Amino acid sequence: MSQTPSRADTAPLAIRRVDPIAVVLPLKKPMFMGGGQRFDHAQTLLVRIEAGNGLVGWGEASAAPTMTGDLLPGMVAAVSDHLGPLLVGRNALERARLGRELAVAIIGNTGAKAACDLALFDLAGRHLGVSIVELLGGAVRDSVLTMCLLGNPDIAQDVADANAYRAQGYDCFKLKVGVKRVEDEIEAAFAVRKAIGPDALLCADANMGMTFAHARRYVTGTVDAGLAFLEQPFRDYDLNATAALARVSPLPLCADESAHSLENIVEWRRAGAIGGANLKTIKLGGTAATLRTAVVADSLGLALVLASKIAESSIGTAGLVHLGYCMPNLDWGINPTSHYLAEDLVRAPLTPVDGNSARPDGPGLGIEIDESAVARFRARL
Ligand SMILES: [Mg+2]
Numbered sequence: 027m028s029q030t031p032s033r034a035d036t037a038p039l040a041i042r043r044v045d046p047i048a049v050v051l052p053l054k055k056p057m058f059m060g061g062g063q064r065f066d067h068a069q070t071l072l073v074r075i076e077a078g079n080g081l082v083g084w085g086e087a088s089a090a091p092t093m094t095g096d097l098l099p100g101m102v103a104a105v106s107d108h109l110g111p112l113l114v115g116r117n118a119l120e121r122a123r124l125g126r127e128l129a130v131a132i133i134g135n136t137g138a139k140a141a142c143d144l145a146l147f148d149l150a151g152r153h154l155g156v157s158i159v160e161l162l163g164g165a166v167r168d169s170v171l172t173m174c175l176l177g178n179p180d181i182a183q184d185v186a187d188a189n190a191y192r193a194q195g196y197d198c199f200k201l202k203v204g205v206k207r208v209e210d211e212i213e214a215a216f217a218v219r220k221a222i223g224p225d226a227l228l229c230a231d232a233n234m235g236m237t238f239a240h241a242r243r244y245v246t247g248t249v250d251a252g253l254a255f256l257e258q259p260f261r262d263y264d265l266n267a268t269a270a271l272a273r274v275s276p277l278p279l280c281a282d283e284s285a286h287s288l289e290n291i292v293e294w295r296r297a298g299a300i301g302g303a304n305l306k307t308i309k310l311g312g313t314a315a316t317l318r319t320a321v322v323a324d325s326l327g328l329a330l331v332l333a334s335k336i337a338e339s340s341i342g343t344a345g346l347v348h349l350g351y352c353m354p355n356l357d358w359g360i361n362p363t364s365h366y367l368a369e370d371l372v373r374a375p376l377t378p379v380d381g382n383s384a385r386p387d388g389p390g391l392g393i394e395i396d397e398s399a400v401a402r403f404r405a406r407l
Contacts, residue, residue, distance in 0.1 A: 038117035039153050040078040044110035044142070046102040047072040048405040049339075052368040057336050058177050058205055063092065063233070068337040068367060071101040072400065073141040075149050077118055083149025084395055086342035087137035087308045088335035092233075093283055094308055096137040099407045104138035113142065118149050125314050136311040143312025144345045144391075151390030158348035158392075159385060162317060165351040171227065171359035172378040173331070175366075177202035181214045188221040195380035197226040198359045204235025204259070208243045215251040224252065227359065231257035234283055238267055245275040254358060255302055255329070258282040269299040280304055280331065280358070288319045295326045302329035302358060313349050324355040333361035339371040340364045344391040347376065347383045371399045 051068045058064055069089040076082050089098045108131050116124060124146060128139050147158050159165050174191045176184040176199060188199060199222055203211045211230075219228055230253055236244065241259040255278045260267045262283040272279050278301025285291050285303045287310065294300045303323055310316045316332070323330055332350050334342050343364040350360040364370060365377050373394040376386065386392030 039081075039119050039150070041075055041113050041116050041118050042078045043076045044105065044113050045074045046105035046110070046138070047074060047400060048098045048102050048407055049371070049400065049403040050405045051337070051339060051371075051403055053337060053366050054368045057175070057366065058179060058202060065336050069098050069405070070338055070342070071098060071105070071138065071141050072341065072371075073105055073145045075113065075118065075142070075145040077149060077153070079153075081149060081152050083118070083145040083147070083152060083390060084341050085141040085144030085146070085148065085345070086338050087141035088338050088342070090137060090308055090335045093306070093335060094134070094137050096135065096308070098405065101135070101138045101141075102407060104132055104135040105142065108132040108135075109138055109142050118146055119153070121146050121150060121314065125312060129311055129315075137308040139311040140307040140313070143314060144307070144342075147313055147345070148390035155389050157385070157389060158313070158345065159351050162313070162348065162352040165385070166354060167351060167356070169382045170347065170350040170356065171198045172196065172381055172383045173198040173200050173333075173359045173361040175200050175202060175361070176218060181210065181217050184214050185217050185221050188218045192222050192226070196378070197222070197381050199226060199228050200361070201228070201230040202233070203230045203244065204232030204240070208240045208247070211244060212247040215248045215253060219251040227254050228252065229254045229257065229280075229358065231282065232259045234258055234261050236260060238271065241271050242274060245271070245277055249276050253277050255280045257304060258284065262286070265294060265297055265299055268294070269297045272299050278302055278329070280329075285309065288322055291319065291323055291328070292326065295328060300328065302331065304331040304333050306333055306335065307345065307349070308335060313345060316349060317352060320353040320355070328355070329357035330355050331358040331361060332356060334363040337363035337366045339367065340376040340393055341371060341391065341395065343376045343383075344386050344393045347385060348391070350383065351385055369399065369403065371396055371403070
């Protein structure tokens with residue numbers, strides 16, 4: 027067998043066109059988060075990159091006004107006016123070089139950059155006949171702990187959901203807190219712990235919705251419920267309050283809205299504020315950037331979560347799952363969100379089985395896009 031790569035592997039893969047597509051997808055039921063946020067629909071950006079040879083790669087990123095500040099019209103404009111023109115005519119196989127150029131082509135807009143980056147991975151993988159896991163250097167684990175969210179207005183419904191998820195094999199649960207009275211939230215932690223048993227991972231995410239008194243009472247009041255961590259009790263900039271809480275908290279704190287960048291994560295770790303971080307490609311600007319951040323976070327001894335925002339379709343989920351298999355120190359699991367959608371954009375939607383998210387088979391993302399569904403849910407901005 028020849029050791030010389032075929033021309034198909036080494037020839038440039040010219041990018042012919044880059045299209046941003048805004049979609050709005052209905053959720054199965056409303057989600058409630060800290061600070062009184064309610065979500066009925068998912069707003070998400072797709073990026074479709076077409077090569078000169080006709081191959082197409084897809085990427086996705088959620089609009090996240092309270093996390094990245096990205097809004098759908100702005101994400102579309104970032105791709106159509108800045109990122110897309112930079113990519114057209116370039117070699118899609120030079121992802122590292124293109125990633126560096128995308129990072130500085132426009133300030134912020136990490137969601138739009140992440141969608142472009144994922145589409146480049148998908149396109150390169152389809153061209154080379156390998157999965158994104160293989161493009162990232164291979165898997166470091168055989169399964170990924172998959173988290174489900176409990177975000178109902180009342181405790182009985184959280185318990186009912188927990189029981190239903192437990193019956194499906196899930197063993198990683200996140201309570202949305204910072205919404206109700208603190209004593210009700212403590213009661214919910216104990217009720218859910220009772221429902222899921224002593225061994226399942228249980229954590230809580232306040233999405234910046236707590237006061238210091240609320241958070242302090244919550245972390246001390248839930249000690250015997252065995253929470254693994256409390257995520258983002260305070261506003262994204264509030265390092266001092268988070269470090270002060272960490273000094274009295276019996277459980278580690280996790281940064282999410284505060285973890286905008288690798289630099290933030292290093293700073294908050296050095297200040298003693300966090301024991302872990304929730305990584306999202308939409309915050310860090312892409313799959314490659316998130317893996318680099320994960321490697322540094324691992325060297326700092328941080329536990330990690332890898333999550334989508336509420337909610338991405340199975341396009342984003344496939345990217346999340348591939349990355350999750352390659353990230354070190356994914357102690358706190360991954361949080362895909364496509365199974366919260368009433369409608370999806372792929373032929374075979376990805377659904378966790380027995381609490382695990384299997385790696386999609388096939389090159390690139392390993393999924394088949396349903397372009398008629400993409401057209402049906404396309405948003406008129
Ligand atoms: Mg969070």
